[in-house]
Amino acid sequence: MDLQTFWFLLIAVLFIGYFFLEGFDFGVGILMPFVSRDEVDRRVTINTIGPFWDANEVWLITAGGAMFAAFPHWYATMFSGFYLPLLLILLALIVRAVGFEFRSKMKEKWWRSTADHFIFWGSALPAFLWGVALTNIVIGLPIGSDMNFVGSLGALLNPYALLGGTASLVMFTLHGAIFLSLRTTDDLKERVERVARLLWVPAGVVLLGFAVLGYRHTVLFEGLGLVPGTLPMIAIVSFIAVLVFMQIKKFGWAFAATGATIVFGTMVIFQGMYPIVMPSSISSDYHLTVYNASSSDLTLTIMSVLALIFVPIILAYQGWSYWVFRERVTRDAITRS
C-alpha cells in the first residue's frame, strides 16, 4: 500500500470515528428537548454525554488537521468550496459547546432555555449538514482546472444532498436514542427506548431511499449491478439487527449495531470514491485524487510514524474515560449535586 492510500484510510478512519462518536452525542442533543419531562430529565440527558462530547469533537479537529497535512488540496478545495455550509457547522459547534458549558451556570429560566436551543440546533444542524456535504462530495462538484470550486451555493442544495442530510440526521438521532437508553434509568430510559423503536422505521425508509437513489446519482455502486457488495451488505444487516436487538431488549448490542451501520455506511462512501477524493462534475481531468491532492512522501512518512505512535495511546485513554464514567446517570445523582 502506498502512503497516499494509507493516509486516505487514516482520514476515513478519523471521519468514521467522528461520525460514530459525535453521532451519538449529536443524537442526545437533538433528543434532549423531546424526551425530557422536566428540568431534572434535561440535566440527566446532558450529563450522559457530559464527560465525552468535547473529546468526541476532537476527532473532527484531528481529521481537519490531518487533511490539511496529508492532502492540502483536498482540504483547500473542500473547505473553500463548502464555505457557507461550513460556516453554519462552525457556528453550530460554537453555540453547542457554549450551551453545554454555560447552561448550568445560571438558574434563570431564560438562560437555561436559551442554552437548550443552542444545544438542540447546535446538534441538529451539523448532524444534517455533514450528510449534505458528504453526499455532495460523492455526487461531484463543479471543480475547475485550478482545483477550485466554481459553483454556487444553490448547487450544494440539490434534492439528493438534502436527502443525504436527512439520512445522517435520523441515523445519528437513532444512535443517540440507543446511547441514552444505556446511560439512563427508570421513566426516562423507557421513554428513550420507545423513541428509538419509533425512529427505526422512518430511518429505514430514508436510508433505503438514499441507497436506491445512490445507484442513479453516484459512482459508488458502479460495476456492482444488483448485488450490493460486502460493505453495503454489512451496513444493511446491522441496520436490521438494530431492530432485532431492540425487540429482545439488548440495547448494548443495538448500540453496536447502529454504530456498525454508521461505520460501514461511511466506509461504503470512502471505498466507493477511492482513489478520487473530490470528483469534478465538469471533467474527469479535474478530479482530485489521493495522488494529485497529497503532500510529499516525506511529510506523509513523518505523519505516519506519529499516527502509529499516538492513535493507539489516544484510543487507550479515551476508552479508559468511558470506563471511569460507566455508571448510568440517575435523577438522584443530579438532584444531590
Next chain:
Amino acid sequence: MEALELARWQFGITTVYHFIFVPLTLGLSVLVAILQSFYYRTGDLHYKRLTKYFGKLFVIIFTLGIVTGIVQEFQFGMNWSEYSRFVGDIFGIPLAIEALTAFFIESTFLGLWIFGWTRLPKAIHLACIWLVAIASNLSAIWILMANSWMQVPVGYHLVNGRAELTDFVAILLNERLLVQMPHVILGGFITGGMFVLALSAWMILRKKQPEIFLKSAKIALVFTAVASLLTATTGHDQAQDTVQSQPMKMAAMEGLWETEQPASFSLFAIIDQEERTSRREIRLPYMLSVLSHNNLTSEVRGMNDIQAEMVEKHGPGDYLPPVAIIYWSFRIMVGLGVLFIAVAFWGLWLWWRGKLQEHAFYLKTTMVMLFLTFVANTAGWIVAEMGRQPWVVYELLLTADGVSPSVFESSIWISMTAFTLVYGILAVAAFYLIWHFGRQGAPEEEEGVEKNLHTY
C-alpha cells in the same frame, strides 16, 4: 472592500478574539494545577476551595478558547485556500500533531478532571489537571511552530510553486520557534498570574474570605514576578533574532527609515508612511544597537534600504508593512511588560512588609493590570503578524496570493458579520459569568465529602 481585505479583517478579528482566551488558558491551567498540588500535599481545604473557584472560571475560559480555535483551523481552508495549498506540506504537520498530542489529552482529561472528583483516586485526579495544563502549553508550542515557519521558512524547497518539506528537524528546531515560543508562553503565564492575582485582590478588597484569597494572591505574585522577568529577557532574544531574520519588521518596530550606525532607539515618533519619515522624534542614542546586537556600535538597517533590496529580489512592489501600527504596538507591549514587572515586585515587597492585604490602592492596581495583559498580548501579535506583511510566508508568498479565489465577497461579509456578532454575545456572556462566579467566592468544602466541579 475586496475579498482579500475582508478575509484579512475576518482573520484579524477571529485571531485577536481567540488570543484573549489562549494566554489565559496557558497560565491559568498551570496555576489551577499548582493550587491543587498544594491541596494534595497539605490537605488544607483552603487550597481545595481555591482550586474549585479558579477551576470553574478556567472551564468557562477554556470553552471559549476551544470553540474559537476550531474556527481558526478551518478558516485556513475556507478563506486562504491558496495559502493552504502552498504551505500544507509543512504547516499541516504541526496542526495534525497538535490535535493528536494535545487536543485529545486536553479534552479527555478535562472531562475526567471536572467529573472525576468523586470517582478518581486523589493522585490520579491531580495528574488529570496537570495533563490538561501540560497539553494546553504543548498545543501552543505546535501552533507557534507553524507560525514560526511563516515568519522564518526553513527546511523546504519549492516544487511547482509549492513549499515541500525537506528537513523536519529544521522545522522542529527553527531558530524563530526557539525565541518566540518561550516569549509567548511566558506572556500567557503573566496573563494567568494577573488573573489569579486580580480576582484574589478583588475578594480581599471586598473582605470576602480574605484569609483564603491571600494564599492564592501570594502564589500568583511569585508566579507573575518570575514570568514577567523571563518574558522580558525572552523578548530581548526575540528582538535580536528579528533583526537578523526579518529586518523589515525590526525597522518598522523602530520607525527607522534610514540605516544607522550606531543606531538610536526611538521613544516617540509620529510616523508618516506616505512621506517615509518619522516626525517629532525623541531618540535614545546607541540603545537600538544594544537592543539589536548587545553592543554600542552596530549598524541597524532602515526601511528604505530594505525596500530597495526587496524590489531587487522580488520585483517591483511596496514591501512596507503598516509602520505606525507596528511602531506603537511594539511600544505598548514593551511598556506594559516593564509595568508588569514593576507591579509584581511591588506586590512582593508589600507581602514582605506584611501589608499586601491592607494596601487597597495596590489591590485595585492589579485589577487594571489584568485588563492590560490582554492589551499587551494583542499588541504583541500585531507586531508579529502585521510586521510580516505584505508577506503571509516571509519572502515566499504574498498575503494577496494566499486568499481563496472561489469565495465570494458576499460570503465573507456574511461570515465576518456572523462571527463578530456571535463572538460579541459570547464575550458578554463570559464576562458576566466570570463576574457572577467571581463574586461568589470560593465554594464551601466539607472534610471527606467529594463533589464534582459541576454537572451540566
